[in-house]
């Protein structure tokens with residue numbers, strides 16, 4: 001008897017281990033690691049992942065596996081191993097780590113069906129199961145008593161395929177195909193026998209006598225100009241036969257995408273790609289940081305590196321931020337690799353995502369381009385992993401398991417001994433610091449491929465505008481430039497940096513922002529108490545009525561939406577046609593794409609939007625970029641706010657002058673001398689890096705330390721404070737002396753949905769045992785977590801401090 005070690009789908013701490021189940025004889029040699037099974041657990045039947053098969057168990061009495069959910073493993077050996085690593089790294093349950101690797105369609109739905117793929121003979125048992133049908137439910141198979149290994153053999157031969165039914169019941173899109181049921185000479189006989197007045201039927205038969213191949217029913221009906229009932233009659237007479245052919249839902253029309261060839265590389269590109277190609281050829285795992293200004297041809301390097309990988313018979317994962325997973329980006333990969341590319345992003349329906357995943361799973365594609373979760377693509381022979389715009393925070397998942405795709409990429413890169421490329425015009429301090437220490441290999445592209453200079457950036461001090469009596473949100477300079485641009489029939493991109501609005505307080509006269517005296521971070525305005533608070537150290541003070549710097553009474557918090565900007569813009573420049581892009585106008589599926597296409601066709605002069613327009617767009621006719629409020633993000637209660645501001649300004653400036661026409665950028669700000677605005681305006685990444693590193697060192701932030709954030713929440717505030725206090729004390733007792741423990745402090749979002757939230761932040765340099773320490777501390781509260789609605793969230797790589 002063999003025993004399976006199974007991780008069961010029961011999300012609780014004390015269940016976070018494998019359980020032994022015996023394998024019933026009918027499933028012997030069927031079950032392999034990586035398959036999902038159903039097992040009895042207490043009174044219930046639950047799903048589980050088989051991790052391992054062993055000859056015997058140390059437990060005397062074992063329950064037995066009820067059934068298999070998969071006939072081929074959904075998780076490869078590598079992904080099984082990766083899941084364990086992921087759970088340990090992020091202090092999550094094993095079950096959540098495995099679930100996150102699979103497409104939604106496989107997470108909850110257990111129903112499946114068997115699809116016959118072959119016209120050849122199956123075994124007599126299977127023939128009688130299908131009984132002339134193309135599809136049977138999986139239940140029919142389990143009730144049939146046919147041995148599993150017969151089915152398995154047929155699956156491995158490619159005669160039968162297992163499909164999972166997505167909830168919506170539209171898992172597979174099929175096309176009805178019609179073809180003759182009998183040989184051509186018999187068709188001719190049938191034709192001769194047919195009465196002359198059956199004109200339509202005779203026409204249809206004539207068609208098939210001349211074209212005996214299968215044809216899509218829809219196509220047939222328009223070609224022969226016949227009706228569904230005529231087709232049906234001939235089907236019933238047994239002259240024609242129909243079957244359903246599976247077609248993948250393809251959100252992209254591959255045939256319409258023009259194929260491209262490799263471009264001859266520039267000298268800088270050539271230098272950057274050589275070591276990457278070498279790592280591919282020599283099967284060496286290395287992390288490359290590709291630091292290239294916007295428009296320097298990073299994507300072309302990715303494409304040519306992937307070409308090498310495909311030539312080696314291997315596969316590639318390319319991660320791009322959700323928001324820049326625009327048709328433009330997809331077209332560039334499909335243009336080069338055609339239908340070898342699968343695309344995965346959140347706008348796809350659950351069925352579409354499942355289709356794309358299956359293409360990877362069945363090795364029908366070589367490349368996946370996708371957002372964060374594509375890092376778990378079940379490729380078995382990875383040759384490269386690329387993370388474009390590596391600085392994007394969307395690569396961090398903010399739910400359990402709270403992982404960063406960059407870490408997963410590097411882990412998989414080690415597993416497969418393949419290079420990992422991190423690309424960005426504005427790398428994170430963490431990555432750049434590693435490159436400086438030679439942990440990563442640095443490659444730099446300092447020039448645009450069009451040999452043009454980066455667009456000139458002009459900073460406009462909005463305090464002056466105010467003093468000159470201009471109370472609108474557009475400086476005179478920006479208005480002038482927009483008008484000039486419209487005259488020349490060129491286009492404008494305007495960005496309203498909305499994130500962080502109305503949380504910080506600023507003087508409109510002198511630009512002074514209230515900051516915490518202990519943390520160098522802007523205080524957060526709390527409306528209900530009318531007080532300013534620091535969420536790192538709990539310092540607070542009342543909201544001032546006059547500016548402490550200049551005594552102006554124009555000190556307040558802001559609030560501006562894109563809609564209001566649009567209205568103001570229309571008043572200011574009535575002849576301009578505007579496309580507004582924000583969460584409201586892009587909510588519907590495909591809306592994002594439609595608006596961009598419209599702008600690309602020149603159907604509007606101005607593209608006005610939030611952060612979502614800053615990245616990846618490449619429009620020839622855009623010569624002016626305007627940033628309405630560069631500093632709104634600067635004072636967020638987040639130690640990365642300067643870095644994010646620098647990144648965003650650099651990215652958005654990069655949208656101008658990407659082709660023949662020169663570009664320019666106007667940046668409006670109330671804090672023109674802030675280093676991240678000044679240095680972004682001269683594209684001076686190096687100085688920004690040095691300056692910001694010095695700040696991080698002084699205030700003990702990454703990359704000088706690592707962070708861990710523990711957030712406790714419960715409806716009762718006292719309970720939250722006490723629990724957090726206990727956690728802090730336990731931590732203090734277990735960590736090293738130079739490790740800093742901050743808290744308990746209220747979270748910036750101190751109450752969400754009637755739950756109070758407190759947090760504790762750990763800043764450490766070297767705590768090899770910290771994960772175990774935290775896991776043990778959290779486990780002590782397991783009773784309260786199970787029975788009393790207490791929640792403790794641990795984030796070992798916090799990005800969102802809220």
Ligand SMILES: Nc1ncnc2c1ncn2[C@@H]1O[C@H](COP(=O)(O)OP(=O)(O)OP(=O)(O)O)[C@@H](O)[C@H]1O
Pocket residue numbers: 263264265266269292293294295296297298299300425449450616618654
């Ligand atoms: N070797 C080359 N020769 C000519 N044109 C090139 C070459 N490499 C890239 N290009 C073109 O240069 C433009 C910018 O390249 P690309 O979009 O790859 O840059 P990027 O660094 O990815 O930019 P961003 O960071 O702004 O997205 C594109 O239009 C691209 O087709």
Ligand SMILES: [Zn+2]
Pocket residue numbers: 507508509510511512547548549550551552
């Ligand atoms: Zn002031």
Ligand SMILES: [Zn+2]
Pocket residue numbers: 516517518519520534535536537538539
């Ligand atoms: Zn503080």
